[in-house]
Amino acid sequence: MGRFDGCVALVTGAASGIGGATALALAREGARVAAVDVREPAPEQREALLAASPKSAFHELDVREEDAVAATVRQTVAAAGRLDVVVNAAGVAGGGPVHLLDGAEWDRVLDVNLKGTFLVCKHALAPMMEQRGGRIVNVASVEGLEATDGSSVYAASKAGVVLLTRNLAVDYGRLGIRANCVCPGLIDTPMTRMLFQGELVEPGRRFVAQHQLGREGRPEEVAAAILFLASEESSFVTGHALAVDGGFTAGHRMGVLEMLGLGGAGR
Numbered sequence: 468m469g470r471f472d473g474c475v476a477l478v479t480g481a482a483s484g485i486g487g488a489t490a491l492a493l494a495r496e497g498a499r500v501a502a503v504d505v506r507e508p509a510p511e512q513r514e515a516l517l518a519a520s521p522k523s524a525f526h527e528l529d530v531r532e533e534d535a536v537a538a539t540v541r542q543t544v545a546a547a548g549r550l551d552v553v554v555n556a557a558g559v560a561g562g563g564p565v566h567l568l569d570g571a572e573w574d575r576v577l578d579v580n581l582k583g584t585f586l587v588c589k590h591a592l593a594p595m596m597e598q599r600g601g602r603i604v605n606v607a608s609v610e611g612l613e614a615t616d617g618s619s620v621y622a623a624s625k626a627g628v629v630l631l632t633r634n635l636a637v638d639y640g641r642l643g644i645r646a647n648c649v650c651p652g653l654i655d656t657p658m659t660r661m662l663f664q665g666e667l668v669e670p671g672r673r674f675v676a677q678h679q680l681g682r683e684g685r686p687e688e689v690a691a692a693i694l695f696l697a698s699e700e701s702s703f704v705t706g707h708a709l710a711v712d713g714g715f716t717a718g719h720r721m722g723v724l725e726m727l728g729l730g731g732a733g734r
């Protein structure tokens with residue numbers, strides 16, 4: 468028995484990283500997954516998904532394209548009869564200090580991270596409202612909760628996702644639809660591996676050091692939190708932004724323990 472037996476889930480950004488781990492975890496727990504991404508998954512990822520849940524499928528979809536989003540939701544519901552869970556994990560990195568940021572970069576990041584999330588939610592809500600139930604989990608970021616240097620448009624996009632999620636919880640809660648988001652810290656995925664190159668190596672090391680567990684997270688650790696929010700285990704949780712961040716947002720280290728000779732572990 469899986470927690471998602473009989474459930475139909477749509478996962479965006481499913482060819483990679485957090486979305487990929489989430490699609491697989493849902494499939495392993497019994498869901499029929501419509502896994503969508505703007506690009507093809509690796510063959511082994513497709514095979515793993517289908518091995519876990521033979522009625523699942525990958526579809527090519529750009530979440531910025533409203534007609535295509537609407538068609539994918541319609542096809543999913545037509546094929547599977549319902550839509551229980553939506554996970555918005557499609558996203559892009561980007562940013563820079565505001566005085567150096569051009570408008571095209573602003574639009575690129577907002578279009579995928581915020582508008583794409585909005586469009587998928589918008590079209591997924593129709594079947595969920597008809598069913599009078601559903602669970603939406605959006606992938607925001609710790610950078611949607613607090614500022615980090617140079618984050619600008621990425622932070623703005625993720626803060627938008629947090630408030631969009633809370634608004635969904637307010638507007639659709641009476642219809643039995645829950646909406647929550649996860650706010651991951653630094654997670655080891657293709658997106659962040661690119662950040663650890665060249666001159667970004669040192670800022671990347673400092674970023675990791677600010678996670679109180681002293682390491683990056685794994686996509687599977689974020690997927691586990693997403694599955695909790697998408698499952699009946701969280702039946703009274705809506706409008707929540709769950710930090711999955713190894714303590715990044717818990718507080719700051721000033722070096723007092725080290726000064727006392729207690730080291731990083733406080734012993």
Ligand SMILES: NC(=O)c1ccc[n+]([C@@H]2O[C@H](COP(=O)([O-])OP(=O)(O)OC[C@H]3O[C@@H](n4cnc5c(N)ncnc54)[C@H](O)[C@@H]3O)[C@@H](O)[C@H]2O)c1
Nearest residue numbers: 480483484485504505529530557558608651653654656658
């Ligand atoms: N990795 C981290 O440290 C981290 C931290 C906080 C939040 N996030 C967020 O988690 C989500 C997943 O990121 P990831 O780290 O797994 O990155 P990733 O690059 O491994 O995966 C993102 C996926 O989104 C897809 N995508 C991009 N644009 C798309 C579009 N227009 N339509 C459909 N799919 C599109 C990409 O093809 C890719 O497969 C993103 O929203 C990201 O902002 C990541």
